[in-house]
Amino acid sequence: MSMKKNLVLVLSILLVLLLLAGCQRETYTDISASPKTEPYKHPETLISPEELNPLLKKPNVTIIDTRPLREYLQGHIPSAICFPTANFLRHPQIPGKLIDPVPLGIHLRRAGVNNTDHIIVYSDNYSHAGLWFYLNNFTRQVQILNGGLTKWQAEGYPVNTGQERKPYVGDIHLTGDKLVKPLEDIFTAPPYVRDIAVKKEGIIIDARPAEEYLGEVGPPGMRGHILGAINVTWDQLVNEDFTFKTAPELRKFFQAKGVAPDQQIIVYSNTPLESSFVYFVLDKLLGYPDVKFFDAWYYYRVAEFPHAR
Secondary structure (H helix, E strand, C coil): CHHHHHHHHHHHHHHHHHHHHHHHHHHHHHHHHCCCCCCCCCHHHEECHHHHHHHCCCCCEEEEECCCHHHHHHCECCCCEECCHHHHCECCCCCCCECCHHHHHHHHHHCCCCCCCEEEEECCCCCHHHHHHHHHHCCCEEEEECCHHHHHHHCCCCCECCCCCCCCCCCCCCCHHHCCCCHHHCECCHHHHHHHHHHCCCEEEECCCHHHHCCCCCCCCCCCEECCCEECCHHHHECCCCCECCHHHHHHHHHHCCCCCCCCEEEECCCHHHHHHHHHHHHHHCCCCCEEEECCHHHHHHCCCCEEC
């Protein structure tokens, strides 16, 4: 009887030891399989399809599709209004320059956008970043849909066809007293950029396609790039599903390009759209403290400041 009890005791101890060993291995596997990822500096500037879906019918939410009207009509997120940034953000007289705040505010009011709206912008490329740039600098509650329409559809969420409109005129006003920070802390001028290029006291990023950066294509008189500028395109900053790459991946990418957080960084392009996308990544996702926006490439070329052809 005593031997039987001893045998049961030994088997019980062995079973407990095996269970403990199994738990330790399981815990170790879980930790290694889900390493902590460095978060974005301002994750609140993004919204996922899963987070957006419950907001579709909220009265104070305005979803803006910034693609051309013909693409919007073929399929868009339910309740989204069409606001093509290629039409509304470009200055009517000066190539490559952002439109002034007052006329942009008029366009937005006509589209039914209000001062108090929670605004979500999206596209299927980079065009939404320009509108985010403007609204963000005027203290609006604005987010970018991470992955845009591509990710929305990939997740199986519905799309509508035809055009949807707000049933009223909005009350949004973009005025200087509502700026997040002074204009001189956001934008920079051609002479300042020239000095940065000549003295090599910062990093200048050309956000145009490589063919334009190299001067192979582009409008006459606008080919080539600012002397010493490096080329970074929007599609280098996203995954195949159009979601943004992780903060470590983005940081590593820019480090390889010679871009560091402690540098003065200036971003430009032929239009304010591609450069806004790169600006968003550096300023909001990585939190680099000294990023400025340059929308006067045309003036720079007209003045014949230093550039590479």
